[in-house]
Amino acid sequence: MNLRKFFLIALKDLRLILRDKTGLVFMLLAPFALTLGMGALTGRFSGSPQLGISQIPVVIVIQDSGELGQVLVDVFTSEELKELILANLRSDPSEARALVDRDEAAAAIIVPDGFSTSIFSAESAAQVVPVEFYANPTRPTSTGIARSILESFLNEVEIGRVSSKVIVSQLLASGAIQPEQAAAVGAEVSQEVVGNAPSNSSIQLVTGAAETNNIKFDVLAYMAPGMAMLFLMYTITLGGRSLLVESRTGTLARMLISPTNAGYILGGKGFGIFLTAVTQLAIVIGGTSLLFRLQWGDGLGVTLLILAAAFGASGWGILMAALLKTPGQVAITGSAIALLFGILGGSFFDISLLPKWVRSLSMLTPNSWANEGFRILSMGGRLGAIHTHLTVLVLMGAVLYGVGTVMLSRRGLVGK
Amino acid sequence: MGTILEVRDLVKKYNSKIAVDRISFDIQEGEIFSLLGPNGAGKTTTISILSTLIAPTEGYAAVLGYSVTKQPMEVKRLIGVVPQEIALYDDMSALENLNFWGEMYGLTGKALKNRVSEVLEQIELTDRAKERVKTYSGGMKRRVNIGVGLLNKPRLLFMDEPTVGIDPQSRRAILDSVKKLNKSGMTILYTTHYMEEAQELSDRVGVIDHGKLIALGTQSELTAQVGEMDTLILHVGENEDPEHLAQGLRTVQGVLQANPSDHEVALVTPSAEEVLAPVVSRANELGIKIHSVDIREPNLEAVFLHLTGRALRD
Ligand SMILES: Nc1ncnc2c1ncn2[C@@H]1O[C@H](COP(=O)(O)OP(=O)(O)OP(=O)(O)O)[C@@H](O)[C@H]1O
Numbered sequence: 001m002n003l004r005k006f007f008l009i010a011l012k013d014l015r016l017i018l019r020d021k022t023g024l025v026f027m028l029l030a031p032f033a034l035t036l037g038m039g040a041l042t043g044r045f046s047g048s049p050q051l052g053i054s055q056i057p058v059v060i061v062i063q064d065s066g067e068l069g070q071v072l073v074d075v076f077t078s079e080e081l082k083e084l085i086l087a088n089l090r091s092d093p094s095e096a097r098a099l100v101d102r103d104e105a106a107a108a109i110i111v112p113d114g115f116s117t118s119i120f121s122a123e124s125a126a127q128v129v130p131v132e133f134y135a136n137p138t139r140p141t142s143t144g145i146a147r148s149i150l151e152s153f154l155n156e157v158e159i160g161r162v163s164s165k166v167i168v169s170q171l172l173a174s175g176a177i178q179p180e181q182a183a184a185v186g187a188e189v190s191q192e193v194v195g196n197a198p199s200n201s202s203i204q205l206v207t208g209a210a211e212t213n214n215i216k217f218d219v220l221a222y223m224a225p226g227m228a229m230l231f232l233m234y235t236i237t238l239g240g241r242s243l244l245v246e247s248r249t250g251t252l253a254r255m256l257i258s259p260t261n262a263g264y265i266l267g268g269k270g271f272g273i274f275l276t277a278v279t280q281l282a283i284v285i286g287g288t289s290l291l292f293r294l295q296w297g298d299g300l301g302v303t304l305l306i307l308a309a310a311f312g313a314s315g316w317g318i319l320m321a322a323l324l325k326t327p328g329q330v331a332i333t334g335s336a337i338a339l340l341f342g343i344l345g346g347s348f349f350d351i352s353l354l355p356k357w358v359r360s361l362s363m364l365t366p367n368s369w370a371n372e373g374f375r376i377l378s379m380g381g382r383l384g385a386i387h388t389h390l391t392v393l394v395l396m397g398a399v400l401y402g403v404g405t406v407m408l409s410r411r412g413l414v415g416k
Numbered sequence: 417m418g419t420i421l422e423v424r425d426l427v428k429k430y431n432s433k434i435a436v437d438r439i440s441f442d443i444q445e446g447e448i449f450s451l452l453g454p455n456g457a458g459k460t461t462t463i464s465i466l467s468t469l470i471a472p473t474e475g476y477a478a479v480l481g482y483s484v485t486k487q488p489m490e491v492k493r494l495i496g497v498v499p500q501e502i503a504l505y506d507d508m509s510a511l512e513n514l515n516f517w518g519e520m521y522g523l524t525g526k527a528l529k530n531r532v533s534e535v536l537e538q539i540e541l542t543d544r545a546k547e548r549v550k551t552y553s554g555g556m557k558r559r560v561n562i563g564v565g566l567l568n569k570p571r572l573l574f575m576d577e578p579t580v581g582i583d584p585q586s587r588r589a590i591l592d593s594v595k596k597l598n599k600s601g602m603t604i605l606y607t608t609h610y611m612e613e614a615q616e617l618s619d620r621v622g623v624i625d626h627g628k629l630i631a632l633g634t635q636s637e638l639t640a641q642v643g644e645m646d647t648l649i650l651h652v653g654e655n656e657d658p659e660h661l662a663q664g665l666r667t668v669q670g671v672l673q674a675n676p677s678d679h680e681v682a683l684v685t686p687s688a689e690e691v692l693a694p695v696v697s698r699a700n701e702l703g704i705k706i707h708s709v710d711i712r713e714p715n716l717e718a719v720f721l722h723l724t725g726r727a728l729r730d
């Protein structure tokens with residue numbers, strides 16, 4: 001009986017949110033409109049790539065004698081990416097970095113010697129030789145795209161690995177070190193990255209050029225998750241607010257007077273936020289794939305990521321309701337958080353170029369994990385490539401729901 | 417007919433503020449019992465404790481023997497509550513609201529459907545049931561608010577000032593429906609700050625002020641407390657100062673109390689005839705013109721006046 005009411009409350013909240021016209025504009029119309037706008041901007045609809053992002057200059061240096069180096073080159077010069085990426089092969093890493101420094105390239109990708117061997121033979125992650133990604137901070141979007149493709153490639157190479165073997169060396173660009181120190185620092189950073197990688201992760205190698213050649217890239221698919229997540233946070237705010245609104249209008253008290261366990265009432269409210277979030281993501285993702293023929297990728301992966309992202313994000317809604325006192329405060333704080341998380345989560349530009357502490361902060365946002373997960377999937381990655389993202393989002397949701405619920409029940413849902 | 421509600425030494429403190437101050441009373445099954453008191457008297461706080469929403473600081477209350485603090489679920493199943501503030505979903509229709517709350521009370525399927533249409537009949541909203549609550553008048557919203565409290569056919573219904581802020585016709589309709597519900601066997605605890613409502617509806621009345629129950633009994637028992645006292649209402653002009661008049665009249669022989677309010681002064685006296693002449697001449701001395709005089713039989717207003725020295729509506 002109580003469980004039935006749990007769903008009753010959640011469905012009622014979903015229904016009420018879908019009836020709120022301003023809410024609907026933000027929840028559904030805005031992400032569509034923005035995705036559409038970006039589509040126009042990137043020239044996806046007009047078919048004229050000059051308008052938007054295309055021909056991103058990427059310098060590639062292959063010092064690797066194994067076959068993976070060549071596979072990477074094949075990916076970046078493949079038919080699918082021909083319009084988007086203008087690959088420039090060089091042999092000297094410092095020359096490649098210099099091209100980036102002079103703004104003649106968006107990024108340099110340096111695959112060191114022994115990369116293939118280390119992948120094929122490595123028993124532990126610690127032994128994998130990292131690929132260097134040298135980014136141009138003045139071109140955040142292009143850099144972000146190039147990095148996503150590289151990450152996607154690396155994901156394909158070893159599905160199921162936690163560590164990222166990409167070093168974003170922007171210390172140079174930020175002026176923290178001199179160019180002549182770059183090499184030394186680069187080595188240090190690689191060491192650090194490798195050192196931090198979990199040592200017991202097993203490597204499942206997917207060999208063969210045919211497989212790894214499958215990387216697709218669609219600028220729209222790259223940007224759409226960011227927009228979906230940005231407005232998802234707005235929806236979450238509506239959800240958190242509804243708890244305080246109900247407390248204020250007396251409907252919460254009325255529920256508590258009915259023969260219903262208080263835990264199920266709070267749970268139902270929380271589940272309502274989650275349900276609304278899932279609905280929004282599903283509509284935005286379903287809608288963009290139908291209307292704009294956007295390829296979101298692996299169906300199971302996308303479904304699970306929608307659930308995980310909605311859960312992780314909803315936790316913030318509960319926390320806001322627990323920490324704030326009035327619906328108005330939630331509305332204001334919520335909009336600020338939605339925007340901040342959008343920025344930190346990479347909805348607007350690639351944040352790998354920002355200082356380290358900003359990147360650490362961004363790991364706290366559901367946006368960053370979901371955005372990256374969706375990007376991996378849209379580029380052809382499979383479920384295995386996003387299991388970290390799923391885990392982090394679910395953990396985030398669990399912790400936030402836990403803390404929020406405890407705080408709410410301590411405070412008392414109505415004035416004691 | 418036994419005791420349906422038992423209230424013993426109920427106390428509710430908010431920090432140092434005492435909202436309910438050691439209240440005790442019983443309600444018998446089948447009664448309409450009114451809690452009559454001005455704003456801030458502690459009526460809503462009392463109802464909130466009795467309906468298990470908030471915990472008392474001290475004291476005991478039970479519905480049909482079930483303690484409101486120890487057996488809240490049992491209590492919740494027996495009671496219905498009509499809150500003072502309209503607690504509905506504005507963006508849903510009356511029908512949807514009733515369906516939702518019906519399910520919250522465990523009704524499903526056909527039973528729910530039947531009960532909801534019964535209640536819609538009772539609150540006379542069947543024809544507009546599908547319109548959103550936010551398009552309703554204040555009186556209609558009040559009726560839906562009452563309807564929700566009736567869904568589970570409660571044996572004991574708490575109604576917290578259900579007529580506040582509505583037009584006279586809607587108020588009439590609500591008062592009539594309260595009587596009808598009571599005739600059908602429902603016990604009702606009704607709170608109000610309108611003396612007339614308490615007078616019209618209730619079998620017994622508790623007068624509450626500053627958290628204390630200052631009088632309790634049937635209407636005739638209460639008015640007997642005022643004894644043979646008469647109440648004289650002196651109506652004065654727009655521009656006169658009732659405060660000033662009241663002050664001047666307190667020293668007149670035979671006037672026990674003189675309480676000013678808008679354009680009138682209420683006097684309590686053992687004999688209206690005897691004080692009338694000296695009162696009028698004192699008013700003349702003060703230069704205040706009395707338009708008319710009413711002599712009232714002892715009523716609950718007089719009881720409140722007598723007990724607190726204040727008018728109920730101030
Ligand atoms: N949550 C609370 N915190 C602090 N004080 C409160 C709280 N709730 C009520 N009070 C105080 O307790 C007293 C009684 O309030 P209550 O709402 O019970 O009065 P009432 O008789 O229902 O008045 P009204 O006719 O205005 O509805 C008031 O002085 C009120 O300010």
Ligand SMILES: [Mg+2]
Nearest residue numbers: 459460461500
């Ligand atoms: Mg009240």
